[in-house]
Amino acid sequence: MDQYLWAPSSDRIESSNLVRYFKFLKEKKNLSLSTFEDLRVWSVNEIGSFWESIWEFSEVVFSQKYDLVYRSGSNFTDSKFFPGAKLNFAENLLRRTDSFPALVYRGEDGSKREVSYAELRSYVGAVAKDLKKRGVVPGDRVVGLMPNVPETVISMLAATSIGAIWSSCSPDFGVKGVLDRFGQIEPKILFTTDLYSFKGKDLSLAENLNQILESIPSIEAVIVSDYKNGILHFKNRTETVLPKDYPQKNIHFFETILIENEGTPLEFYQTSFDHPVYIMYSSGTTGLPKCMVQGVGVFINHWKELALHCDLKPGERIFYYTTCGWMMWNWLVSSLSIGATLVLFDGNPFFPTEEILFQIVSQEKINVFGVGAKYILTLEKSKFQPKDLDLSSIRTVLSTGSPLTTSGFRYVYQNWKKDLQLSSISGGTDLNGCFVLGNPILPVYEGEIQCRGLGMDVEIWNESAKSVIEQKGELVCKQPFPSMPLYFWKDPEGKKYKSAYFESYPSVWCHGDFAELKKNGGLVVYGRSDATLNPGGVRIGTSDIYGLIETFPEIADSVIIGQDWKEDVRIVLFLKMIPGKKLEDSLVQTLKREIKEKISPRHVPSKILEVADIPYTINMKKVEIAVKKTIQGEPVTNKEALSNPDSLEYYKNILELKED
Numbered sequence: 001m002d003q004y005l006w007a008p009s010s011d012r013i014e015s016s017n018l019v020r021y022f023k024f025l026k027e028k029k030n031l032s033l034s035t036f037e038d039l040r041v042w043s044v045n046e047i048g049s050f051w052e053s054i055w056e057f058s059e060v061v062f063s064q065k066y067d068l069v070y071r072s073g074s075n076f077t078d079s080k081f082f083p084g085a086k087l088n089f090a091e092n093l094l095r096r097t098d099s100f101p102a103l104v105y106r107g108e109d110g111s112k113r114e115v116s117y118a119e120l121r122s123y124v125g126a127v128a129k130d131l132k133k134r135g136v137v138p139g140d141r142v143v144g145l146m147p148n149v150p151e152t153v154i155s156m157l158a159a160t161s162i163g164a165i166w167s168s169c170s171p172d173f174g175v176k177g178v179l180d181r182f183g184q185i186e187p188k189i190l191f192t193t194d195l196y197s198f199k200g201k202d203l204s205l206a207e208n209l210n211q212i213l214e215s216i217p218s219i220e221a222v223i224v225s226d227y228k229n230g231i232l233h234f235k236n237r238t239e240t241v242l243p244k245d246y247p248q249k250n251i252h253f254f255e256t257i258l259i260e261n262e263g264t265p266l267e268f269y270q271t272s273f274d275h276p277v278y279i280m281y282s283s284g285t286t287g288l289p290k291c292m293v294q295g296v297g298v299f300i301n302h303w304k305e306l307a308l309h310c311d312l313k314p315g316e317r318i319f320y321y322t323t324c325g326w327m328m329w330n331w332l333v334s335s336l337s338i339g340a341t342l343v344l345f346d347g348n349p350f351f352p353t354e355e356i357l358f359q360i361v362s363q364e365k366i367n368v369f370g371v372g373a374k375y376i377l378t379l380e381k382s383k384f385q386p387k388d389l390d391l392s393s394i395r396t397v398l399s400t401g402s403p404l405t406t407s408g409f410r411y412v413y414q415n416w417k418k419d420l421q422l423s424s425i426s427g428g429t430d431l432n433g434c435f436v437l438g439n440p441i442l443p444v445y446e447g448e449i450q451c452r453g454l455g456m457d458v459e460i461w462n463e464s465a466k467s468v469i470e471q472k473g474e475l476v477c478k479q480p481f482p483s484m485p486l487y488f489w490k491d492p493e494g495k496k497y498k499s500a501y502f503e504s505y506p507s508v509w510c511h512g513d514f515a516e517l518k519k520n521g522g523l524v525v526y527g528r529s530d531a532t533l534n535p536g537g538v539r540i541g542t543s544d545i546y547g548l549i550e551t552f553p554e555i556a557d558s559v560i561i562g563q564d565w566k567e568d569v570r571i572v573l574f575l576k577m578i579p580g581k582k583l584e585d586s587l588v589q590t591l592k593r594e595i596k597e598k599i600s601p602r603h604v605p606s607k608i609l610e611v612a613d614i615p616y617t618i619n620m621k622k623v624e625i626a627v628k629k630t631i632q633g634e635p636v637t638n639k640e641a642l643s644n645p646d647s648l649e650y651y652k653n654i655l656e657l658k659e660d
Contacts, residue, residue: 138163
């Protein structure tokens with residue numbers, strides 16, 4: 001077995017929520033389990049008993065208990081969890097009522113705002129009352145075109161507290177990106193701000209908002225908050241001053257709403273467990289984004305992941321670098337159900353310096369620190385070390401968005417802190433959660449995700465649909481789970497839903513990840529299945545090549561695709577060099593030799609070419625499929641889903657790709 005990078009101390013194991021859960025099962029369920037693997041196997045063999053235990057252990061707030069825990073359907077999507085129950089999503093996030101900080105906001109400019117649990121409940125009650133006065137009823141869509149600020153959290157909780165459905169985009173999506181999402185779901189109310197800030201520049205939303213309102217006639221009211229001051233306006237009884245070019249029709253001020261409805265008691269509309277709470281979106285890189293409707297089950301799965309897998313406890317502080325256009329925002333906000341403090345940040349994670357997030361960690365004493373894998377790899381490339389900063393509070397580091405390379409694992413332990421749990425986590429917007437993630441009582445091995453999620457019946461299947469270990473294959477989930485989509489919007493017969501996950505295996509969720517399960521229970525995700533390479537008919541994941549490329553300091557970024565060529569597939573590697581460097585033949589030969597010797601001859605690219613930029617989605621995921629389509633002359637149908645769509649121009653009509 002490989003040498004582990006970290007292992008929890010006996011004290012840490014004993015004080016973990018997971019061990020407390022073991023004891024709960026023994027005392028309340030007469031269930032004696034010796035190891036985490038014993039627990040995991042039980043959780044998927046007895047899914048009803050498992051999810052009932054999570055309901056009880058998490059102390060779900062409800063007004064009517066369920067008739068039964070789990071009702072199996074005729075297929076995967078027909079299954080029901082907790083039928084008969086009555087509860088409210090927001091009520092379960094707002095259980096804490098005291099003056100302890102619920103939200104701490106930090107801006108690029110060093111600004112700081114705090115909201116206590118008591119204040120949060122008060123603000124949510126005020127906004128909820130306003131929404132009801134405006135005719136919002138259960139099932140109506142309320143949306144946010146918002147930065148990652150406290151007002152966004154307040155707006156979501158207010159909407160879901162009255163049974164409305166929440167959906168959000170971040171301001172950097174652009175007009176078409178917003179219309180492609182909100183335009184499909186026809187919202188009644190839009191929350192937004194006067195502006196947002198990025199890299200020290202204030203960016204107005206006025207022009208974009210005018211176009212959005214002209215294109216979505218269902219929007220009856222726009223509620224605007226002040227980005228710079230926010231709830232400070234409420235406390236000082238002042239109003240937002242809008243730019244002159246800002247829309248004037250049906251505009252209402254967030255701060256005024258708080259003043260007018262101050263002191264409104266919180267009321268929570270009681271819903272069924274399968275009542276819709278969120279509408280989430282696929283990336284939209286191959287067409288209009290799919291609109292995935294998710295219910296209250298999102299909360300109970302988030303609680304399991306946060307409390308048991310991340311070991312988050314009441315009173316602790318959690319941070320995730322995200323926008324409200326990425327599912328990690330929804331995941332982060334569920335930390336309120338634990339009684340923790342959410343630390344929010346809006347802006348660029350490298351501005352004004354690479355230290356900014358670590359300064360926040362040090363100053364706010366963050367315990368669980370989450371970022372994208374690309375953030376870690378960018379700091380590794382620059383050889384950044386958070387010197388002279390107190391990182392003693394960090395217990396767990398979370399990484400997601402793409403596979404974290406083995407060198408990324410080493411970099412964190414060598415340069416950040418040795419005693420921490422580095423949890424690479426992987427799942428998707430589709431389930432608003434994780435299939436595979438961390439574990440506070442198990443070791444961390446280089447390049448591996450620690451375990452499969454409890455209650456998630458995950459296996460790796462080969463091409464014969466057989467479960468395999470120590471072999472690469474498709475990541476599948478064999479049984480339903482509470483956070484799976486209720487349905488896709490405007491998909492009455494479920495055709496889009498079934499096409500997304502059940503085309504390969506009719507009653508098994510095929511997630512589209514190319515992965516490997518290790519003998520020790522850990523996993524390696526090599527990338528998306530549709531981005532795997534297939535030279536000579538042998539499937540190859542891209543993460544091994546990416547990991548090796550990251551070790552070359554002169555290479556800023558890369559993308560790997562499989563080009564259809566002469567009735568086969570050949571590997572093409574595109575490189576973006578750091579400023580002042582050009583791709584020379586000596587580097588090409590070194591790369592080919594290193595890939596051949598350290599990975600395999602089959603992984604060696606047929607072509608290695610320099611490009612000016614690498615395309616990414618708005619959520620910072622590489623888009624190999626868009627690159628492949630571009631080089632093959634096929635249309636990329638929804639470039640607005642990309643953060644840098646113009647970069648695809650560099651991949652058109654490349655002469656070297658028309659030659660052997």
